[in-house]
Amino acid sequence: MAEQRQAAQIPNLLSLRGSRTSRGRGRGHGSPNLRSPEESREVTESVKDKIVQQTDQDASDSRMSAVSLGYLEDDFAAAFSNGPVNRRYPIINRGTYARTTAIDRLVDKFLSTYPKEPKQIISLGAGSDTRYFRLVTSHPDIQLLYHELDFADNTRSKINTIKNSPLLLKTISSHTDVDSIQISADGTTLTSPTYNIHALDLRDLAKDENIPNLPNLSKTTPTLLLSECCLIYLPPSSTIFILRTLTQTLLPQPTPLSLILYEPINPHDAFGQVMIQNLLQRGIHLQTLHAYSSLSLQKQRLKDAGFTGGQEAADVDFIYERWIGKGERDRVGRCEFLDEIEEWRLLARHYCVAWGWRDGVGGEGGVFGKAWGDVEGQDDGGGG
Numbered sequence: 082m083a084e085q086r087q088a089a090q091i092p093n094l095l096s097l098r099g100s101r102t103s104r105g106r107g108r109g110h111g112s113p114n115l116r117s118p119e120e121s122r123e124v125t126e127s128v129k130d131k132i133v134q135q136t137d138q139d140a141s142d143s144r145m146s147a148v149s150l151g152y153l154e155d156d157f158a159a160a161f162s163n164g165p166v167n168r169r170y171p172i173i174n175r176g177t178y179a180r181t182t183a184i185d186r187l188v189d190k191f192l193s194t195y196p197k198e199p200k201q202i203i204s205l206g207a208g209s210d211t212r213y214f215r216l217v218t219s220h221p222d223i224q225l226l227y228h229e230l231d232f233a234d235n236t237r238s239k240i241n242t243i244k245n246s247p248l249l250l251k252t253i254s255s256h257t258d259v260d261s262i263q264i265s266a267d268g269t270t271l272t273s274p275t276y277n278i279h280a281l282d283l284r285d286l287a288k289d290e291n292i293p294n295l296p297n298l299s300k301t302t303p304t305l306l307l308s309e310c311c312l313i314y315l316p317p318s319s320t321i322f323i324l325r326t327l328t329q330t331l332l333p334q335p336t337p338l339s340l341i342l343y344e345p346i347n348p349h350d351a352f353g354q355v356m357i358q359n360l361l362q363r364g365i366h367l368q369t370l371h372a373y374s375s376l377s378l379q380k381q382r383l384k385d386a387g388f389t390g391g392q393e394a395a396d397v398d399f400i401y402e403r404w405i406g407k408g409e410r411d412r413v414g415r416c417e418f419l420d421e422i423e424e425w426r427l428l429a430r431h432y433c434v435a436w437g438w439r440d441g442v443g444g445e446g447g448v449f450g451k452a453w454g455d456v457e458g459q460d461d462g463g464g465g
């Protein structure tokens with residue numbers, strides 16, 4: 082079958098990295114000595130966590146590759162990238178472009194809602210994402226309260242980069258008083274009235290009690306939750322409880338609340354199987370992939386999580402064809418030669434963006450629904 086042939090030929094999509102030994106995030110993990118079964122389990126868990134943390138380097142390298150070739154404009158990506166650019170395959174660069182452009186569009190629409198009020202964005206597993214810096218530069222007049230959550234190893238690395246980058250520091254300080262920026266003694270948390278980086282294992286939000294305090298989080302500001310390739314790494318039950326804590330405890334009704342997710346789908350076909358195997362070889366387990374394997378299941382998940390105002394989803398192939406105008410697609414096509422159109426489309430059908438919302442109590446006239454009303458969702462006919 083053609084699809085199996087293509088699947089067998091797809092590259093190990095995430096193995097296209099250069100040497101990462103000089104990246105300096107304490108990535109090495111030596112072989113364990115003799116340990117009790119309990120200790121061994123802990124070691125295994127911490128090794129798994131390290132591998133998940135390292136996926137941020139892949140995201141960052143992919144961003145830099147797409148920026149260096151002109152797919153995307155991002156003045157801040159280079160600050161988070163060490164050494165030479167690890168150039169990705171053309172289909173990966175196009176995927177990075179489509180994903181970033183799609184999320185940017187939805188975020189812009191979110192920022193257009195509730196025009197007289199400040200907005201809050203909470204990015205789950207933000208890693209070294211540059212979106213905060215890009216947003217405050219492109220929307221200088223918006224009152225934005227931004228929170229990024231990630232493991233302490235990743236937040237420490239990001240804060241360290243910020244401390245050593247005049248460009249990043251200048252960008253933060255042009256939106257907040259420099260004296261109000263606080264960095265914790267261990268260097269893992271940064272707080273300010275506008276930009277906050279919290280060291281947090283998201284699984285701590287899945288607990289019933291002792292929910293960690295997130296300094297400067299507003300319980301009432303219209304909020305967007307963003308999970309760009311993050312919740313996929315957690316067990317489905319944890320993600321349900323994490324979303325419950327966010328939607329009910331940290332951001333309870335009637336706070337207007339919305340969520341954008343980007344993650345892989347379609348594990349069942351030959352391409353999906355190869356994608357899973359490639360990642361498993363690196364110790365990466367896409368834990369929610371089977372639970373939310375289709376656009377319909379992603380939409381149902383958003384509804385179940387309380388985003389009852391509306392839910393939409395589209396795969397990246399659809400997004401590239403339908404959201405991006407011909408002129409822009411022509412421009413992207415000129416960034417580099419891509420003749421593997423079938424491979425690109427196959428790859429792009431295995432990633433999706435899903436978005437859902439709940440407006441504040443009192444009806445507010447479906448503010449999010451209106452803002453996102455002209456963003457075309459895709460109907461997969463309810464398949465799982």
Ligand SMILES: C[S@@+](CC[C@H](N)C(=O)[O-])C[C@H]1O[C@@H](n2cnc3c(N)ncnc32)[C@H](O)[C@@H]1O
Pocket residue numbers: 133134135136137140141205206207208209210230231232235281282283284308309310311314315
């Ligand atoms: C593939 S990276 C994506 C980074 C960023 N969102 C982007 O798209 O550029 C996944 C991120 O999720 C974070 N992450 C995964 N599980 C997490 C958890 N339990 N707690 C905190 N962060 C987590 C990882 O550390 C990593 O930074």
